[in-house]
Amino acid sequence: MFRLSQYMRELLDPTPLNPSRKPPAPVVIWNLIRRCNLTCKHCYTTSTDIDFPNELTTPQIYTVMDDLKAFKVPVLILSGGEPLLHPDIFAISRRAKDMGFYVALSTNGTKISEANIDQIAALDYQYIGVSLDGIKDTHDQFRRVKGSFDQALRGIHLCLDKGIKVGLRFTLTQDNAHDFPALLQLMDDKHIDKFYLSHLNYGGRGNKNRKDDAHFAMTRDAMDLLFDTCYDWLKAGKDREFVTGNNDADAVYFLHWVERRFPDKVQHIKAKLEQWGGNASGVNVANIDNLGNVHPDTFWWHYDLGNVKDRPFSKIWQDTSDPLLAGLKQQPRPLEGRCGTCDYQKICNGNTRVRAAQTTGNVWAEDPGCYLTDTEITCAG
Numbered sequence: 001m002f003r004l005s006q007y008m009r010e011l012l013d014p015t016p017l018n019p020s021r022k023p024p025a026p027v028v029i030w031n032l033i034r035r036c037n038l039t040c041k042h043c044y045t046t047s048t049d050i051d052f053p054n055e056l057t058t059p060q061i062y063t064v065m066d067d068l069k070a071f072k073v074p075v076l077i078l079s080g081g082e083p084l085l086h087p088d089i090f091a092i093s094r095r096a097k098d099m100g101f102y103v104a105l106s107t108n109g110t111k112i113s114e115a116n117i118d119q120i121a122a123l124d125y126q127y128i129g130v131s132l133d134g135i136k137d138t139h140d141q142f143r144r145v146k147g148s149f150d151q152a153l154r155g156i157h158l159c160l161d162k163g164i165k166v167g168l169r170f171t172l173t174q175d176n177a178h179d180f181p182a183l184l185q186l187m188d189d190k191h192i193d194k195f196y197l198s199h200l201n202y203g204g205r206g207n208k209n210r211k212d213d214a215h216f217a218m219t220r221d222a223m224d225l226l227f228d229t230c231y232d233w234l235k236a237g238k239d240r241e242f243v244t245g246n247n248d249a250d251a252v253y254f255l256h257w258v259e260r261r262f263p264d265k266v267q268h269i270k271a272k273l274e275q276w277g278g279n280a281s282g283v284n285v286a287n288i289d290n291l292g293n294v295h296p297d298t299f300w301w302h303y304d305l306g307n308v309k310d311r312p313f314s315k316i317w318q319d320t321s322d323p324l325l326a327g328l329k330q331q332p333r334p335l336e337g338r339c340g341t342c343d344y345q346k347i348c349n350g351n352t353r354v355r356a357a358q359t360t361g362n363v364w365a366e367d368p369g370c371y372l373t374d375t376e377i378t379c380a381g
């Protein structure tokens with residue numbers, strides 16, 4: 001995850017390069033339930049509106065939570081399916097909050113209503129991310145449920161009225177890129193705190209729709225707009241958060257944007273980006289699915305590192321007898337192809353390995369989702 005606004009702030013108000021602190025344990029994205037009332041085209045969990053068997057029970061979830069806390073996991077992102085369809089979501093959230101986790105909820109927004117908004121507000125989630133795939137019809141077509149945009153927007157309004165920090169989560173594809181400017185406008189109009197732009201990844205249903213992936217030129221246009229918007233708003237005193245996901249080459253592309261706009265700041269930003277270190281799957285990001293299987297991130301659902309019903313997460317996560325986990329944790333990673341020779345490995349860390357694996361069968365091959373030219377991955381000096 002590339003925290004664009006954090007580095008954009010460094011342009012206006014540079015901070016010293018302090019020694020980096022390694023997080024004690026990963027952020028855990030936890031798909032508590034696979035059931036969902038929507039069936040989105042790009043869903044990595046291929047969810048639908050049925051109960052899935054063998055999901056973790058609530059007592060099992062609590063046992064895992066205790067282990068995560070003892071392992072010093074700082075952040076839980078509760079996801080699904082649709083997490084608000086979990087019958088115990090509020091009890092689970094309450095417990096997580098009381099244990100001192102930073103707790104975020106990742107939802108499609110349609111299940112936030114007048115009936116439960118007080119309960120949601122009382123839980124004091126640090127952040128609620130609502131997925132939007134475009135404006136109105138574009139969104140409804142992606143979500144395959146008419147009216148889902150209006151329902152999600154109603155959920156957003158209810159949260160904003162209660163002062164809850166809300167973010168829009170947008171997965172960019174060729175079919176919705178035209179709505180990207182309008183979504184940024186929506187964010188501005190409604191004073192929404194955060195924008196998360198996710199690149200389409202190759203996993204789950206997204207894999208079957210690979211031909212729908214955004215063309216590189218379109219991705220670059222979208223990034224240019226995101227960078228310009230983030231900078232202009234920051235200059236105008238609108239301190240919003242902009243984050244991108246599933247393509248760590250964004251950080252390198254941003255460095256080139258800085259090179260063009262603020263050549264005197266390039267070395268500072270480069271040092272900061274290198275300190276961040278790029279892709280963190282299997283290191284600072286982990287995923288637990290609805291059945292309790294542990295994965296290096298949410299797009300590795302076809303690859304289990306172990307199951308929390310059999311072994312604690314803390315043991316699974318440190319067991320580098322698994323070759324994928326060992327390779328992801330290796331520094332530098334054993335990258336090949338243009339990722340192997342890229343001058344910006346320290347910033348990008350080889351990007352999204354699942355894309356390489358699914359297109360070539362080789363986890364360490366170059367990431368086919370890298371939209372940078374050969375010149376842009378070669379350092380001038």
Ligand code: SF4
Nearest residue numbers: 339342348350351370
């Ligand atoms: S070539 Fe690979 S390591 Fe370099 S920016 Fe592209 S994806 Fe990242």
